[in-house]
Amino acid sequence: MPEKKRDTYQEFIKGLWRDNPAFVQVLGMCPMLAVTNSAVNALVMGGATFFVLVASSFFVSSLKNWIPKQVRISTYIIIIATFVTVTDFTLQALMPVVHKELGAFIPLIVANCMILGRQEAFASRNSVRLAVVDALGMASGFLFALFSLGAVRELLGEGALFGFKLFSDDFEPWVIMILPPGGFITLGLLLLLFNWLKERKDRLVAQLDEMEIEAR
């Protein structure tokens, strides 16, 4: 069924770029800005969110016929909270240093509006397969966004990436970038970049359309 396959592919790819949860829908910023002061933290946070989103999408979608409409939001939250607790304890056992650095922000994944939004808008209305594919796409998009934010901030704020110094000692680190204001400003500028890319693409498409009409 080629038709079906394209659908699945599109559900996956939309989360990565067109509907990127962080850059286009601007959801889930709360845990996003707080932990992206280095690339490693951003990756761990992205990985944790990835697991929670995919697992809860799978569960919500499989259970959608048994969840009463009136209490659906609370049910979703309890499902999400269960997976976040699992993630929290796993990270504490496996990576105690990073866990300590992320601190209260791992439990706060529960409050990531992006995850709840996907359950309400997608997983509760679609088949299990599509829900998981959608969650994979969205989570990868989120991971990508977190990583680009963390990489930019660490690069400018400490002149390093993953803890390796990249610049010579002459480079004066912009300390503000790893402090809270840097997070806001970096995300603002990245959104600006996204808007610009989109605008440029739209204009290109319009130009091509015009040329096609003229050629006729």
Place this chain on the structure above:
Amino acid sequence: MNELVWIFISALLINNFVLAYFLGLCPFLGVSQRLETAFRLGLATIFVMLITALCAWFLNTYILVHAPYLRLISFIVVIASTVQFIEMVIKKMSPGLFRALGIFLPLITTNCAILGLAIFATNKGYGFIEGMVYALGAGLGFTLALVLMAGIREETELAEVPRLIKGTAMNLIIAGILSMAFMGFAGLFSAA
């Protein structure tokens, strides 16, 4: 007494939930177009925060001692039911306010500031009175940030800015500048 004042000031200004901890950003960017609505949402949040602190203290003292792994889930359930209760009360008492806050009322449940408050208060080991003072400071700090942002946004609505940057991008950069201004309050600690 002195310590309580510090908890309050620290939650209100120095470690402002929105501008230093990035908590509650969704309502901060979503419901800050109008000063009036922002103020009311702030009040609702303060109320929810006080109740959250009360519940968190109760759960921590009497129930979670026996089952610490249930912390997150029980916090969420208690907060969610509180918010649902407030939603019903507001719907009954003031339909206008209910319409104005729209989708964000149910989203107070997933407002990270609320859950963050419960978690931070637990991690810091606050007792009952400290917890309540912390909640009051955090709630007022949230309202302060929200109202400041709404005021600035009302002003910028008429300003001429490049079309590309309009919207969230500009709001985030404004928030960054506000956050820089709030960093100045960090000096309060050394002054004491």
